[in-house]
Amino acid sequence: MIETRNLVHRYGDDGPAAVDGVSLSIDDGEFVLLAGPNGSGKSTLVRHFNGLLEPDEGAVLVDGAPVDENLVAARTKVGMVFQQPRDGFVAATVGADVAFGPENLGLSREEIDRRVDAALAAVNMTGRREERIDELSGGERERVAVAGALAMEPDHLVLDEPFTGLDAPARESVVDQLRALKEAGTGVVLVTHDLRDAVDLADRVVALADGRVAADGAPDEVRDRLPDLGIRVPPRREPRRP
Numbered sequence: 001m002i003e004t005r006n007l008v009h010r011y012g013d014d015g016p017a018a019v020d021g022v023s024l025s026i027d028d029g030e031f032v033l034l035a036g037p038n039g040s041g042k043s044t045l046v047r048h049f050n051g052l053l054e055p056d057e058g059a060v061l062v063d064g065a066p067v068d069e070n071l072v073a074a075r076t077k078v079g080m081v082f083q084q085p086r087d088g089f090v091a092a093t094v095g096a097d098v099a100f101g102p103e104n105l106g107l108s109r110e111e112i113d114r115r116v117d118a119a120l121a122a123v124n125m126t127g128r129r130e131e132r133i134d135e136l137s138g139g140e141r142e143r144v145a146v147a148g149a150l151a152m153e154p155d156h157l158v159l160d161e162p163f164t165g166l167d168a169p170a171r172e173s174v175v176d177q178l179r180a181l182k183e184a185g186t187g188v189v190l191v192t193h194d195l196r197d198a199v200d201l202a203d204r205v206v207a208l209a210d211g212r213v214a215a216d217g218a219p220d221e222v223r224d225r226l227p228d229l230g231i232r233v234p235p236r237r238e239p240r241r242p
């Protein structure tokens, strides 16, 4: 479980709060859409979930333990896939990149290989370990980035705007991977300013506005409030007739 308690984050000493008093609990296995317009604080918030940023006020806990007291545990439990994954690769080939995280956990070679194979299978990239990342398409790079996070076998996978720059088929493929992860019990926090791709998968939508939680609930409970917050939602589906 990920918890924030009255989390405040400022960039600079007396700047405005980018995250301004956010208290949230995200359960294991929960699929959360974190929505909000550009600049509403989404990336700043999620970067606290595994200690990439530290709170100015308040606390962040993973399974009850403060993140800053055990960064390794937090980073093992909360996987992070960034916006613009092309900047986030550490190795030249698919297999080496996906293996990097597990190698840093000090696992055996057999366990690392098992995890790399499982993570690549989960994103439909079995058999592509030797391929060079700089020769992949944007959608394939996104899948490698997801595989790298999955190889840590996290309880939660956080994806920050994974659809940016992807065409419709690549977006659909990412949505398919997320559906499979959800079915396998991995919690997902999907950061987006546009709900249309994945609202059907979500258990819950949390909307930020100016660094605060402006709406939090099941998609059907909150959707009517979202357009006013600058968040695009797909039209409601017609109820099926018998």
Ligand code: ADP
Residues within 6 Å of the ligand: 011, 018, 036, 037, 038, 039, 040, 041, 042, 043, 044, 045
């Ligand atoms: P979002 O991900 O919702 O677009 P961000 O968390 O990136 O929002 O940004 C929240 C606020 O913090 C914005 O006003 C943004 O300009 C500011 N901000 C984000 N990153 C930095 C940074 N590295 N330095 C200074 N200000 C930042």
Ligand code: MG
Residues within 6 Å of the ligand: 042, 043, 044, 160, 161
């Ligand atoms: Mg962002």
